[in-house]
Amino acid sequence: MSRLCRLALLLLPAALEAVLAVPPGHAQQGTESVRFAFADTTLLRDTLNLHFDRLFPLADSLMITPDSLRAQAIRFRLPLSRLVFLADSLHMPVDSVGSVMERERFNALALSRKHLAKFGYTSGYTVSGGTSIWTNNTDYNLRTGPFFLRNATSISLSRAGGGQLLSLNQDRSSTTEASWEVVRNLSLGARVDLQRNAAFSEPASIYDYSRKNDQYQMSVRARPRLAKSLTTELTFYGGPYTEPYDTYQKKGLNGVMNARVRYALGAGLYEDLSVQNTDKLGQATYFGHGSFTTHDFTRDVRSSLSVLEAQPASLRVDLAWRRDQAEKPDILVESSSQTISDTLVTVSDTSVFRRRDPSGSRSAQVQLRLRRDQDRYVIVSGQLAETDRLLSDSRNGLFVVNPTSTTTKGVDANARYALLGCLVEGHFTYSLPTTDMPRRDVARGTGLSDTTVDFREEQQSRARTVEFTLTRMLFRRVTIRATGHVSLTTLRNAVTDSSYRALAGGRRVQGTFDRDDYEQGYRISGTYMPMEKFNTTLSLDVSRRSQLVLPAAGSSSSNEVRSYRGEWSWSFRMMKGLTVTQLNQLGADYTDMLFSTDDALLLSYLTQTNLNAVLTPRLSMQVSQRSTVSPNGDFTTLPDGTVVFSPASERREYVLSASLSYMPAPVLTLSVLPYYSAMNSDVTSGSVAVPSQRQRSLTLGGGASLNLPVTAKGRLTGDIRRNFQAQRNLTYLSGVLQPSPRSERDYWDGSMQLTWEF
């Protein structure tokens, strides 16, 4: 072990001890942190009457990305504060709140006994190019005393294509569920699920189908209150099932039992245990080839234990175990040559067999969190996971079972520490997945024909990443951020059996090449905000990426790319309602082929300007312009050994787009969207640049958006737009223009929904 390694082992515990010495916890301070100085403020725009004022600190606190949190709020139309409150009170990740709330709506035990009758109807029509979709949905809920009835019916008709090719899809489904709360916290119910799916095309296709699938199930739900700190939910539902497929059908009885136990001991300990057990006993029939019994099952157990979750030092342990198995009929076709009436013919013998594909997984994760406040914490976690899967496969006229297993071990650490006005963030991961899998490849060699063989290969990957970020407010109006990262992923492969060599005449297969992917880089950014309406940012980004194929047979493709990016952006609110932003970027990518002289250089210059104007309260306009110039070339070695750069080609692109919106009334918005792009590409022939390609494209879209109340109970929403697109691509051969026609396209794009509730 080197001296540096010994030093690292000594220093790491010392550093952890120093950082983890956490003082007694206290409420999080409300001061704004410098870490949001570079945040994307466009995410804060109000949408659908939802506000996102504290998006960044909340997302940071919940350890999810701001755009994910924003998307959750929009999807379920929940304000951020409500979403976070529900996540806290339900003890679940914030991205599960919406789906759990939706599911609970259909739980008879979760509803109050207040009389409720609600009917909703939504009809929507969407058209895009040659595709149109018409949907009709109804949703009926009735609650009276202990009875609950719900019906949801959906019809979707889609049509795609036109002219000689046409594709039609028709999906219809109706789900009716009735339940009766026989005693407090115990309900009995029944559920009928009818589905019809069909697809047709003109001319007829082998993919056309028409399927019918009806399910009838009974359900029992119970929520026994065994103790004040214990919440228990038991659910059972089951009944006959039918699974129609193109070539076979399965029928039988199925049953699903779910149990969930949540135990809270004050605010210090919280355990959530869920068990799901699914069984399907039935008979599978392969059309025209007989039938046999099948047993499909799923066993799933998950446990999540939180200790001192709200305290400065907390622990979380997640365990999961799962096994499942699915059986289905499959056919094996065995061909043999026979002589019939002096003629050699091939005879195929088809037999049906039971195909069983079991799989399983086990995982454990321990997370230790030491948190003083949102600017000072360390989170260390370790994971251990195993998955295994058996897949049946046809091989030499026999079905064989191929096991595949993956073992993953890993550790990661996140830390943040505010010190002397600096915010230091560190992230370290180290994961070690190993996969043992079946592989198929061709054994090649001189004197013998290529032979495809099956063998097993073990693939060991080791991925490590370390990343540091330092953010500091230098002066009152200047904030800098420096980020550095290093990562290395190694992949080592070994062919672990040799039985295939008997079939390959003793030859060995190549196996997957060992390889290393390495990356290091840093980025330094500084932002200056002299006044509220102006800010500017300067950045430098430098990175080096190596893709190394290690064995001599494949190492010729090893390469290293060094990238340099310089960036300057600014934003200026010139007057009330008029904001200009601009981005200027210079870039260079040097590609070094390690074992050949095919080195290359790609340069890029980018300028993008956006103008955002609110001309009147009803009229707004956005104009965007982008131009990119990317010359590239190769490095050539002259006879005297001098390496010179030879320009090879240059590409210039220009885009101009605008969006003009006028709102004559609160229910109607009219918009015009022109988009123009031009691309010129030249190649260097000799030392002269000659044209090689020209592209011009113009798209003009115009339409309307509606948000119109229809009486007191209905609403018509959506947008419709007509687009006209013209495009021409010109290609030059040795500088001579090749004739090419202009293509034009005129199409509608839009979606309308009519919603009605009683």
Add this chain to the structure above:
Amino acid sequence: MRHRLAPLVLALGVLSLAGCGFFKPTAPERPQAGGGAQLTPDYTEPSNALETLLKAMNLKNQANGADAWVGAFASPDRDGLTTLFGFDPIVLAAKGGQDPGWDLVRERKFYTDMSAIATQAYFMTWELYVEGGDDIVDAAADTAHLERRYKIYLVDAENNVVGSPIAIGIAKLSFKKTSPARWAIFRWMDFVDPTADPKDPSQVSFSTRRLDSSQ
């Protein structure tokens, strides 16, 4: 004071960890001369160039498969031409509408990514695209235009095709004879094959595969 020194100590610890070779990649071996089962590229005729592309794809990034694939396309230094790669407009619109400006560096990466989609052996085919008309070869201008349907299948041990194709599409290919023994592809306009099953996520065209590769 102990807390204030903590980040410094932690940073020193990780930096020293980086210094002990934890992040040091292994040096690759020098390429063997003619190593592996080398493919002999043949671009002497447009049909031979297509055959070479087919063999290169089936080689799955082994030996000189990548060089043989990329070598079929015109490059400024070798042919005085830049290859134009066109994408199906609907695929391009679905992927954001921005033409990434395809070049041979991206095409090499696409080939590498395509080779890694599945561990089984590949079987690529070119079929005549009848709707595209006959092949056009202009001997005077040394140009040719071919339209083909391409498919890539996975195959089992007995070279039987397994399942549906993992790539399917229509390629409208323009060739230029840039030297007496070389026909180079200088334009690949790619389109979705209308016979592909839209419900099968693997039955996608090279337009999709290329744009996915550029992500």
